Amino acid sequence: NAGVTQTPKxxxxxxxxxxxxxxxxxxxxxxxxxxxxxxxxxxRLIYYSASxxxxxxxxxxxxxxxxxxxxxxxxxxxxxxxxxxxxxxxCASSALRELFFGEGSRLTVL
Amino acid sequence: xDSVTQMEGPxxxxxxAFLTINCTYxxxxxxxxxxxxxxxxxxxxxxxxxTKADDKGSNKGFxxxxxxxxxxxxxxxxxxxxxxxxVYFCALILIAGGTSYGKLTFGQGTILTVHx
Numbered sequence: 001n002a003g004v005t006q007t008p009k010x011x012x013x014x015x016x017x018x019x020x021x022x023x024x025x026x027x028x029x030x031x032x033x034x035x036x037x038x039x040x041x042x043x044r045l046i047y048y049s050a051s052x053x054x055x056x057x058x059x060x061x062x063x064x065x066x067x068x069x070x071x072x073x074x075x076x077x078x079x080x081x082x083x084x085x086x087x088x089x090x091c092a093s094s095a096l097r098e099l100f101f102g103e104g105s106r107l108t109v110l
Numbered sequence: 111x112d113s114v115t116q117m118e119g120p121x122x123x124x125x126x127a128f129l130t131i132n133c134t135y136x137x138x139x140x141x142x143x144x145x146x147x148x149x150x151x152x153x154x155x156x157x158x159x160x161t162k163a164d165d166k167g168s169n170k171g172f173x174x175x176x177x178x179x180x181x182x183x184x185x186x187x188x189x190x191x192x193x194x195x196x197v198y199f200c201a202l203i204l205i206a207g208g209t210s211y212g213k214l215t216f217g218q219g220t221i222l223t224v225h226x
Contacts, residue, residue, distance in 0.1 A: 004153075033213070042114075042199060042216035043154075058213065090153060092214075097142045097161065097203050099214055101153040 006102035021076040023091030031094045032074035036087040081109045116217035131185040133200035141202035143183040148197040
C-alpha cells in the first residue's frame with residue numbers, strides 16, 4: 001500500500017523562487033494536513049483540509065498557500081521562498097483520531 | 111492553547127536498559143494521546159495511542175498510560191534494543207465539535223540512542 005506519497009523528497013531553492021510540494025493519499029481519507037518539522041520544535045501545523053473543498057490555516061501559515069485539488073491530493077505552495085522556510089515538510093491524512101504521514105520533503109532555501 | 115511538553119533529550123542508553131520518556135499535556139477538553147516514532151530518514155509512524163483516561167496503549171514492548179489526574183502520558187519500555195534508536199514524539203488531538211477531524215499538537219521530540 002502506498003499510503004501517503006510526497007514529492008519531491010529533496011529540493012534546494014534560492015531565496016525568492018517558488019515551488020509546490022505535492023501530496024497524495026490512497027486511503028480515501030477526508031482530512032489532510034501539512035506540517036513542518038524543525039529541530040527542537042517538533043511538528044507544527046501549516047495548513048489543513050478537513051474535507052475536499054475546504055482549507056484552513058494552522059499554527060504557521062504565513063508564506064504558504066495550499067490547494068485541495070480533489071479528495072486524494074493536497075498541495076503546498078511557497079510563492080517566494082525564504083531561508084526561514086528551510087525545513088522538513090510532512091503531509092498527513094487522517095481517519096478519525098489517527099494520522100498517517102508521508103516520508104517527508106526536505107527543503108533548503110539558500 | 112493546547113500544548114505537549116516532553117522531557118529534554120537526547121537520551122542515550124545501553125541495550126536492555128529501562129526507558130522512560132516523560133510527556134505532559136495541557137488541553138481544554140478531553141484529548142486522545144499518542145506516541146509517534148520517527149526512524150532516521152523516515153516519516154512518523156504511530157507507535158501507540160490512548161483515547162480516554164486510564165487507557166494503556168502498548169506496541170512493540172512500549173507502553174504508556176493516559177493519566178488524567180497528572181495530565182501525563184509517559185512512554186516506557188522495559189528493555190530497549192539498538193533498533194529502538196529513533197526520535198519519539200508525544201502528541202494530542204482534540205476532535206472539534208463532534209466532527210470527524212482534528213489537528214495534532216506535538217511535543218518537541220526526544221532523540222533516543224541505544225548502544226550495544
